[in-house]
Amino acid sequence: MPFVNKQAPHAVSFATLLVTLGIIYGDIGTSPLYVFKAIIGKNPIDPDLVLGGISCVFWTLTIQTTFKYVILTLRADNKGEGGIFSLYALVRRTKTKWLLLPAIIGGSALLADGIITPPISVASAIEGLRVYNDSIPTVPIVIGIITALFLIQQFGTKFVGRFFGPVMMIWFLMLGTLGVAEITQFPSVFKALNPYYAIHLLTQYHHGFWVLGAVFLCTTGAEALYSDLGHCGRQNIRITWGFVKTMLVLNYLGQGAWLMQHQGQMLEDVNPFYAIMPSWWLVPGIVIATAAAIVASQALISGSFTLINEAIRLNFWPKVRIVYPSDLRGQLYVPSVNWLLLAGCIGIVLHFRESSGMEAAYGLAIIITMLSTTLLLMYYLYLRRVSYAVIGLLLVLFLTVELSFLVANLEKFPHGGWLTLIIASMLIGVMWSWYAARKIRNRFVEFIKLKDYLPMLRDLSHDFSIPKYSTHLVYLTSANFPEEIESKVVYSILQRQPKRADIYWFVHVDVLDEPFTMDYKVTELIKGNIFRVDFRLGFRVEPRINLMFRNVVEDMVKNFEVDITSRYESLSRKNMIGDFRFVVMEKFLSYENELSAYEKIIMDIYFFFKRISLSEPRAFGLDTSSVTVEKVPMIVNPIGRLSLRRIT
Structure with missing residues (x-):
């Protein structure tokens, strides 16, 4: 396509592909821990809900993650770097004033919703211990893991980062293996890949449209995928995404196969993710899930540091202390943001206590970021002289999908979504005030x-x-x-x-x-x-x-x-x-x-x-x-x- 930029070279090798697995897919890769649990919720297990849920997840990963981000958005690189602020830096040269709004709103929403990623990932993994004992207090364990994770940031993650790739490789292989093992018990679950079941769920099933709020959780990491472009390169991401998507879909199908064998029952405290594990694998499975959740949390923390650093350089954020704890390119540590994120994560855990409560609040702000990225991306395509017809079709497609997700996620507002929106609003206020004050100050300079x-x-x-x-x-x-x-x-x-x-x-x-x-x-x-x-x-x-x-x-x-x-x-x-x-x-x-x-x-x-x-x-x-x-x-x-x- 005519709008490809030249990006910094990233050679494709087994080592770089392994590093990409560890850096890019922490958030989206741990979504099987909680997506189907959120889709079923407190409803009886119903075939229409299960098959429709799988179909919605598959086509969301295909349209939103694969087509929009992996195929299209990764082309909009700024000298090899990605993310909403890098995209804004590409298009702001035209001095078009309205571009400022989606950049600030999208960046703020990404930071706000990211506060839930470490708690929901770690909590979903640790709650697997309840298979052995329902009375195990998971909250102190979750807070302990999250606190330790934030404490080590000041020393850099060079040593720990070497293990991220192998951990995520083991994680995705486990996802695929567990999924295939369960699919063999109910092979007809593959029919859920037919978009008919998604359309049927959204149009015919009672309250089916609102299931999109839970389905959206499967793609929340797509924005982070674009933000980490500079660490791994476009080709490494595209190659690994084929493997990652296959493993994710197999696991979702496996969970669906298990659910189809328990029609009419209530999930109660059962998580389909752990239900498809053999009893002898539960302990290793929980350990691997916890390790993957830590990788997902680390990716979020590093992404937040990078986002704030870019905001400072673009005059969206007050100047704060930035430390470079290692010689790795792009790795940095922002103490003030680190401790604010830690306080926010602990507050989230203490407020919701259960991952099910966090699911109800998760995703509302991130869809706002995706809408902001869509607007900036369409303007970028316009600057690259892409056909108006193509831009119009893409805009209609993405706005239809994302506005549907936004409306469905609005149901989460009274259940905790208000919290992330308040945080996002505060961040928007800071960014806008800092930017606007600079404009006012410029009138003073002679x-x-x-x-x-x-x-x-x-x-x-x-x-x-x-x-x-x-x-x-x-x-x-x-x-x-x-x-x-x-x-x-x-x-x-x-x-x-x-x-x-x-x-x-x-x-x-x-x-x-x-x-x-x-x-x-x-x-x-x-x-x-x-x-x-x-x-x-x-x-x-x-x-x-x-x-x-x-x-x-x-x-x-x-x-x-x-x-x-x-x-x-x-x-x-x-x-x-x-x-x-x-x-x-x-x-x-x-x-x-x-x-x-x-x-x-x-x-x-x-x-x-x-x-x-x-x-x-x-x-x-x-x-x-x-x-x-x-x-x-x-x-x-x-x-x-x-x-x-x-x-x-």
């Missing part, structure tokens, strides 16, 4: 022509009547063009406190819509005296400006472009390197503003999060002791002249 002040800066540098402030004085600037500079920077150097330096540096960081670019450009404004350095960094690159700037200066010294030897006579004789001082302009909201109610709320939210987020120096990786932070009052909308009356 850029002036730098060439008008270059002679004054040169003269100041040679004015020995003023004490030297630093040998090298470095300012971070938001001016996109080398010819411009913020008026506040010039005011800081020339007027606030004249800052004499031997060499002035202006450093600008441009965050690109590409993921891993690391380029820089040096502009010499006055030979040997004033320089500008522009860094072009991808939205997944940590801005370690202190380290990057040092590398740039070292390269310039090697090329004889600059002399950084100290200008102090006693130190110069010893060839000592001159001192560097960074100056960061940090804004605060001035009282001299006349804001509308909306702008005041936005700016109050912005500065609240700014106080508890990373400072500007730490956000830019300026971990040197030679950093000066200058507070600058932000006057967005100045108050008019006051009606003061002079009296005598």
